[in-house]
Amino acid sequence: MAVAGQECRDLWLSGRGPLLLFAFSLLLSAFTYLAATNQAINFLEQREAVNLTLQIAVAVGVLVTLLVSADGISGERERGTLEGLLLTPVSRRVLVLGKLAAALTVWFATFVVSVPYIWVLGRGVSVVGQALLLSLVIGTVLAVGLAALGLLVSGLSASNKVSIAVSFFILLALFAPTQLPGGLPKGWFGDVLGRLNPVGAGLHYPTAILVNGHDWTQDLNYLIAPGVLVVLAIVPLTLLSDRIVQLEPGSVR
C-alpha cells in the first residue's frame, strides 16, 4: 500500500498523470464534438455514438495505462531511481504490485474523465448507466492485464525505449483487428481469432449489448480472452518479480 501510494504521488504530483489526462480530454472532446455534429456519424442514433466514444475511451485509457506501466521498471532503471526503490524494505513482488496499482490509477482517472462525454452523448436513450458500467468493467479487466504485461516487458527490456516500443506494438497488434470492416467475411478461423484477441473480444462485448441489443449473458464468452490475459500476465509478473526488478535487465540476484 505504501509503495502504491509513493508510486501514485510520483505519477500524479510530477505532472505526468495530469498532462496525460489533459491530452486524453482533448481527444475525447474532439471525438465527441465530431460524433455530435458530423452528419455522416450521427445520422444513425445515439447508441452508436455512445458506443464509439466508449470504445475510444477504453482503448486510449488502456493504451495510456500500458505506456505508464511500460515505463515502470525500465524507466526507473534509466533515471537511476531504481536503486533507491530497491532499498525500500519490501519484497520485489510488493514493488511490482504497487507499480501495477499506480498504473491502474491512470485507467480509473481516464474513466472518470470519460463519464461526462458518455453522459452528454447518451442522455435521453437510457444507455448511459449500461455504457458506464460496461466501460468500467471491460476497461478495468483490460487495463489490469495490459498493465501487468507492460511491467513484465519493462522488467525484461534492455532499455526504456525498447520497453515502450514493444508495449506499443503489442497494443497496436491487438487493437488493429478491431478496425477491420465489420462486414468482411471472416470464416470460423477469423471468428476464433477475434475471440482470442483480448482487446477485440473485450470491445466487442459492449457493442453487442449497446448497439445490437443483446442480452448481458448472450456474449459472455467474449470476456474469456480478457480474463485469460489477466491471469497470463499477473501470474508471471508475480512469480518473476525477483528476476525482473533488477538494476541490470535480466540479471539474477
Place this chain on the structure above:
Amino acid sequence: MRSRSWLASLAAVLALAPSAVWASPAAAGPGGDPLVITVEPARQSAVIGDRVTIRAQVTNRAATPTDPLIAHLNVASLTGTYVDLEDWTAGPTQQVAPIGAGASANLSWDIQAVNTGSFDVYVVLLPNGAGSAGAGPLVTGAPSHLTVAGRRTLNAGGSLPIVIAMPLLLGALALAVRLRRRRS
C-alpha cells in the same frame, strides 16, 4: 341461366389468371423443385438506426433434394426513398446447402434501418448447382413489410459545454501541478 353462370365462371378464371401466373414461379423453384419461402416477421416497425432481424424458412416440398442455392435479401422502398443495400446489410447473400426432400433450411439476416419510410424486405432464391446455375425461374416469397420512423439526432449544442469545459479544467489542473512542482 346455365350459359350465364358458365360465362361468370370464365370471367372469374380470367380475372384470377394474372395472379396464378405470378404465383407459379414461386411454387416451382430452381430445377423445378417446389420451394417455398416463408419470411418473418410479416410486418414490423423500427426507428432509423435500429437493427432488425429478418428470418426466412426455405422448405423443399419435392421428393428430391435441391441443388445448392443462393438466398439473396433485398430491400425495396415503397415511398421512393433511394435504397443502398450495402448500407442496410454487409452480407445480403447467403449460400444455402442442398435441402433434402421435405426438409427446411432456416436463414436470418440482421439488417440496419438506415432510411426512413416504408419498405418491403424480400428474399430471392437462385439456383447454384453445376447445371442449374444461371437458370430460372427464381423463387421468392411474401415480403416482410418494414416501416422506419425518424429519430431526433444528437444535439451538438448540448455537448459543447462539456467539450470545452473538460480540457480547460484538466489543462488548468495540469498547469497548477506543474507550477506547484516548480515552486517547490
